[in-house]
Amino acid sequence: xxxxxxxxxSVELRELDxxxxxxxxxxxxxxxxxxxMKHARPLGETLVASIFVNPTQFAPxxxxxxxxxxxxxxxxxxxxxxxxxxxxxxxxxxxPEGTEGSIxxxxxxxxxxxEGKSRPTHFRGVLTVVSKLFxxxxxxxxxxxxxxxxxxxxxxxxxxxxxxxxDVQGCPTVREADGLAMSSRNVYLTAEQRAQxxxxxxxxxxxxxxxxxxxxxxxxxxxxxxxSAPGIELDYLELxxxxxxxxxxxxxxxxxxxxVGKPRLLDNIHLTLPSLAINEGN
Numbered sequence: 001x002x003x004x005x006x007x008x009x010s011v012e013l014r015e016l017d018x019x020x021x022x023x024x025x026x027x028x029x030x031x032x033x034x035x036x037m038k039h040a041r042p043l044g045e046t047l048v049a050s051i052f053v054n055p056t057q058f059a060p061x062x063x064x065x066x067x068x069x070x071x072x073x074x075x076x077x078x079x080x081x082x083x084x085x086x087x088x089x090x091x092x093x094x095x096p097e098g099t100e101g102s103i104x105x106x107x108x109x110x111x112x113x114x115e116g117k118s119r120p121t122h123f124r125g126v127l128t129v130v131s132k133l134f135x136x137x138x139x140x141x142x143x144x145x146x147x148x149x150x151x152x153x154x155x156x157x158x159x160x161x162x163x164x165x166x167d168v169q170g171c172p173t174v175r176e177a178d179g180l181a182m183s184s185r186n187v188y189l190t191a192e193q194r195a196q197x198x199x200x201x202x203x204x205x206x207x208x209x210x211x212x213x214x215x216x217x218x219x220x221x222x223x224x225x226x227x228s229a230p231g232i233e234l235d236y237l238e239l240x241x242x243x244x245x246x247x248x249x250x251x252x253x254x255x256x257x258x259x260v261g262k263p264r265l266l267d268n269i270h271l272t273l274p275s276l277a278i279n280e281g282n
Contacts, residue, residue, distance in 0.1 A: 003075060004049075004083040009093060010136050016085065018045035022139035024130060027051040028068035028184035029077040032145055032174035037081030039171050040143040048137050049078050050087040056099050057125030068187055087137060094132055104128045105162075107154050110244060114255060115150050115266070118235055126151055127158050134164055142166050147173040147181045149253060149268045153244055173267070175201065185263045192231070193261040199229035200256050203237070204269040207254045211271040215239055215247045218254060218271065226258070233259040242270075249275040 007013060021044030023036045033049075041047050051074055058064035071088070078086055095102060105127035107116065116123050134142065144152045152170045159168050174182045179201035180194075189197060207222035218239055226234055235257040242251040255268040 001079045004078050004086045006075070006086045006088055008087070008089055013087060013136055013138075016046055016048070020044045020046050020048055020137060020139040021141045021143065022133075022137050023047075023049045023083075023143050024133050025049060025051055025074075026053045026067065026184065027074050028070050028187070029074045030174075030182045030184065030186075032147070032182035034077055034081045035174050036143050036145055036171050037078065037083055039169070040141065041082045043141040043143070043167075043169075044139070046084045047082060048085045048087055048139065049081075049083045050089075050133055050137065052087075052089055052094060052129070052133075054094070054125060054129040055091060056095070056104075056128060057122050059119060059121050062119075063185075068184055087133075089136075094129060102128075105131050105158060108157075110150070110154055110157060113150075113244065114236060114238060115257065118257065123151070123154055127154060130155055131158065131162070131164075134159075134166060139166055141169060143169050143171060145173060146170045146268070147183065147266060149255060150244060179205070181265070181267045183263075183265060185265065188261070188263040190261060193263070196229065196231035197260045197265060199225060199232055200258055200260075200265060200267045201269075203229075204254050204256060204267055207239070208269050208271040211252070212274055215252075215273060218252075218273075222254060222256070226256075231260055235259065235264070247273060249273050 021040040023040050025033055053067050055064055104124050107123035107127055111123035156168045159166050178198040180198045203222040203225035206225045207218040210217040210221040226232055237256045239247045240253050241248050252271050252273045253268050257266050
């Protein structure tokens with residue numbers, strides 16, 4: 001197992017002259033990140049992972065200062081996944097003009113719903129930093145997890161709209177044995193909260209199991225699980241089409257965000273809605 005090279009500047013990145021597969025992260029790596037890297041490993045001659053806690057996607061009062069930073073352990077996880085290069089830039093490298101008043105990427109209408117409604121500045125920060133990382137790393141392929149489904153959709157939309165020419169791929173959510181989606185923020189959970197948190201996935205599974213009876217049944221079943229689960233402060237539970245529009249027959253997504261104590265957790269699940277039951281309820 002070879003330790004990846006660590007680079008911190010754009011000059012060092014320009015020395016990479018092979019095809020590049022890329023996994024952007026904020027560090028605090030877990031098995032979900034490792035699976036993304038293993039997926040990306042054969043897609044390019046050089047596998048680059050970035051570790052950068054991006055300040056512009058955190059609103060005032062969110063957990064930027066407290067976000068877990070575990071760089072040495074992260075390097076070990078990168079080595080485990082076969083990463084060749086870890087790009088770990090300073091904030092000044094990513095935002096030489098400063099983080100206030102700089103040019104940003106507007107997420108458009110898709111960035112105003114779901115997470116964008118709850119966190120109005122979040123996706124502007126995400127898309128801005130991802131566009132910068134794309135410009136610095138210049139990957140051929142970039143891989144993201146489906147746990148942050150709206151983020152993945154917006155990055156794909158940005159890639160197409162700005163003609164960046166990168167193959168943006170999504171990978172299925174990696175879960176703990178009890179169904180909890182792996183997340184760097186899970187470390188914030190107390191033992192009691194950790195026992196409560198799988199209710200999010202249980203609600204999604206209940207909704208998916210009711211999908212043959214239509215959209216109303218999906219939401220009713222999912223809400224029934226959340227309503228009976230202790231310790232869950234629901235932010236949203238929404239059923240959408242696969243592209244995050246209004247639910248329609250065919251592929252759909254059920255998405256949830258909730259606080260379990262301090263951590264705010266996200267999850268989603270794919271389901272299929274029948275042709276004649278979109279609004280039929282039970």
